[in-house]
Amino acid sequence: MAAGGTKLGAASQVWRWVLANFGSWWFLLGPLLAAYAPRRLFQTYFNLFLRRHARRLLNLVDPYVSIDFWEGPPVSRYAALEPLDSAIASDTTFYEEVKAYLSSACSEQDARALRAEGAKEGDGLVLSLNDGQDVADEFRGATMWWSSVPADENADNDGRRCQRLTFHRLVVDEYLPHVRRRGRDILFANRRRRLYTNNRTSGYASSYDKTWSFVNLDHPTTFDTLAMDPARKKEIMDDLDAFRNNRDFYRRTRKPWKRGYLLHGPPGTGKSTMVAAMANYLNYDIYDVELTVVTNNNDLRRLLIQTTSKSIIVIEDIDCSLDLTGKRDGNKRKKPAPTSPYALHGGGSEVTLSGLLNFIDGLWSACGGERLVVFTTNHVDQLDPALIRRGRMDEMSYCGFEGFKTLAKNYLDIHVHHQLFAAVEEQLKELEITPADVAECLMTAKRAGYGEDAALEFLVEDLKKKGAVQTTNESEADNDDDDEYEYEEDLTRRRRRGLQGARAHGCLARGLCFVDVTALASSKPPHL
Ligand SMILES: Nc1ncnc2c1ncn2[C@@H]1O[C@H](COP(=O)(O)OP(=O)(O)OP(=O)(O)O)[C@@H](O)[C@H]1O
Numbered sequence: 001m002a003a004g005g006t007k008l009g010a011a012s013q014v015w016r017w018v019l020a021n022f023g024s025w026w027f028l029l030g031p032l033l034a035a036y037a038p039r040r041l042f043q044t045y046f047n048l049f050l051r052r053h054a055r056r057l058l059n060l061v062d063p064y065v066s067i068d069f070w071e072g073p074p075v076s077r078y079a080a081l082e083p084l085d086s087a088i089a090s091d092t093t094f095y096e097e098v099k100a101y102l103s104s105a106c107s108e109q110d111a112r113a114l115r116a117e118g119a120k121e122g123d124g125l126v127l128s129l130n131d132g133q134d135v136a137d138e139f140r141g142a143t144m145w146w147s148s149v150p151a152d153e154n155a156d157n158d159g160r161r162c163q164r165l166t167f168h169r170l171v172v173d174e175y176l177p178h179v180r181r182r183g184r185d186i187l188f189a190n191r192r193r194r195l196y197t198n199n200r201t202s203g204y205a206s207s208y209d210k211t212w213s214f215v216n217l218d219h220p221t222t223f224d225t226l227a228m229d230p231a232r233k234k235e236i237m238d239d240l241d242a243f244r245n246n247r248d249f250y251r252r253t254r255k256p257w258k259r260g261y262l263l264h265g266p267p268g269t270g271k272s273t274m275v276a277a278m279a280n281y282l283n284y285d286i287y288d289v290e291l292t293v294v295t296n297n298n299d300l301r302r303l304l305i306q307t308t309s310k311s312i313i314v315i316e317d318i319d320c321s322l323d324l325t326g327k328r329d330g331n332k333r334k335k336p337a338p339t340s341p342y343a344l345h346g347g348g349s350e351v352t353l354s355g356l357l358n359f360i361d362g363l364w365s366a367c368g369g370e371r372l373v374v375f376t377t378n379h380v381d382q383l384d385p386a387l388i389r390r391g392r393m394d395e396m397s398y399c400g401f402e403g404f405k406t407l408a409k410n411y412l413d414i415h416v417h418h419q420l421f422a423a424v425e426e427q428l429k430e431l432e433i434t435p436a437d438v439a440e441c442l443m444t445a446k447r448a449g450y451g452e453d454a455a456l457e458f459l460v461e462d463l464k465k466k467g468a469v470q471t472t473n474e475s476e477a478d479n480d481d482d483d484e485y486e487y488e489e490d491l492t493r494r495r496r497r498g499l500q501g502a503r504a505h506g507c508l509a510r511g512l513c514f515v516d517v518t519a520l521a522s523s524k525p526p527h528l
Pocket residue numbers: 225226227228265266267268269270271272273274378434435436437439
């Protein structure tokens with residue numbers, strides 16, 4: 001934004017006012033003409049002749065045009081200049097985008113009379129021009145003038161307010177999309193984030209069905225409080241940054257702007273926590289898709305098409321919700337058990353993983369959205385390798401010593417080294433334990449009112465006990481492996497073992513891994 005816009009504009013403002021009102025000077029003749037000519041004749045004369053000539057004269061000397069942006073639904077033809085690819089675009093108007101854009105202009109300018117309003121969502125303040133004020137905005141070397149039109153000038157428009165842009169007509173096609181994008185970013189940053197969940201679908205599309213319900217998202221987890229190896233954490237954050245900042249790359253390569261993750265690991269290793277950290281880091285909404293209440297691929301399509309940009313679409317426990325064989329030749333799912341949620345629809349859900357991936361690739365190639373798709377599972381080995389080419393896979397041992405240090409900071413407020421850390425490190429080397437279990441242990445110590453030393457001693461003792469249980473469980477597991485392989489039985493058995501192991505004894509944690517679901521993100525920015 002150019003500084004000193006009001007000074008620069010004073011002379012030219014007067015001159016523009018004179019020119020802009022030139023046509024209406026002829027109106028001074030109005031009373032005379034009205035006295036001696038019939039009223040209709042006078043009006044025709046005024047409209048067809050004087051105004052047209054005044055306009056021509058004005059065009060000769062003034063290369064500027066102006067556009068008014070009215071409060072309310074979009075009124076300018078420029079509203080359709082680019083696709084509505086923002087989460088807030090669907091429920092905001094061009095006027096609001098302009099106002100948000102000008103709020104940043106106003107705070108940088110020396111405009112003297114501003115109007116402050118609370119943002120529609122969130123706790124932010126939106127500053128806007130007070131009536132009669134103006135600011136100048138510098139864009140690619142050209143100056144744009146914004147002014148707030150006084151309410152009484154808009155008497156014929158239901159008292160709605162209006163922001164007026166005066167500009168050189170050559171730059172409008174680039175400038176207005178820039179204003180919209182920047183305005184949307186500001187509105188987006190000020191909004192309250194949401195956690196959406198899908199409602200049960202009826203099996204046939206109806207305009208009365210409410211597809212998504214939401215609550216405000218207020219999850220405290222950030223990457224700072226996430227217990228994992230710092231180097232891996234940084235890699236993931238860099239990956240997210242690269243995704244967010246590579247809009248042009250995705251546009252240039254005609255790839256849908258999306259990225260897929262598969263988070264897998266035993267219960268309690270932090271998969272859901274990671275999704276919350278991602279949402280907080282990117283400032284995205286979360287769409288938590290419950291596939292078991294989606295009847296078929298049509299309903300799924302309807303669901304996904306209503307998600308907005310800048311969002312994370314999460315499908316938890318795909319091993320429990322989808323046909324994981326990846327077969328593309330029809331529905332190969334086993335007949336659901338009577339107690340299964342699929343049975344609720346009579347014929348069972350027809351949604352398949354391959355159908356989902358195909359749809360996501362196909363449809364979202366057509367809409368330029370900014371979306372992360374995250375799958376979670378406890379049984380990654382059940383996925384068809386053809387569906388998941390492991391372009392990038394980081395395995396992390398869940399509660400490594402570095403992860404533990406984060407938990408010690410979160411739960412015991414220990415920010416520097418402690419003498420008992422060495423003992424904890426020693427135990428963690430021997431033991432595969434989930435952060436959830438370490439966190440639970442520290443919480444127990446906290447609830448008992450232990451100080452730092454006592455809490456860490458309690459943890460070391462607990463880890464020793466869990467180490468002993470883990471050794472026993474592992475030898476049992478070796479015996480189990482000799483059994484004949486049966487998918488259904490194995491799934492149940494391993495789930496039971498996983499719950500007992502990870503939740504009760506903290507064992508068998510092999511770590512959360514990040515795998516690119518390359519069917520979702522078949523093209524990556526070159527630097528990744
Ligand atoms: N890496 C971690 N960092 C910090 N806290 C963690 C981490 N992992 C787990 N926790 C704690 O354990 C709790 C359970 O973790 P979470 O629900 O994310 O596990 P999950 O892997 O999604 O388990 P499930 O497979 O059962 O869904 C969380 O509320 C959090 O407090």
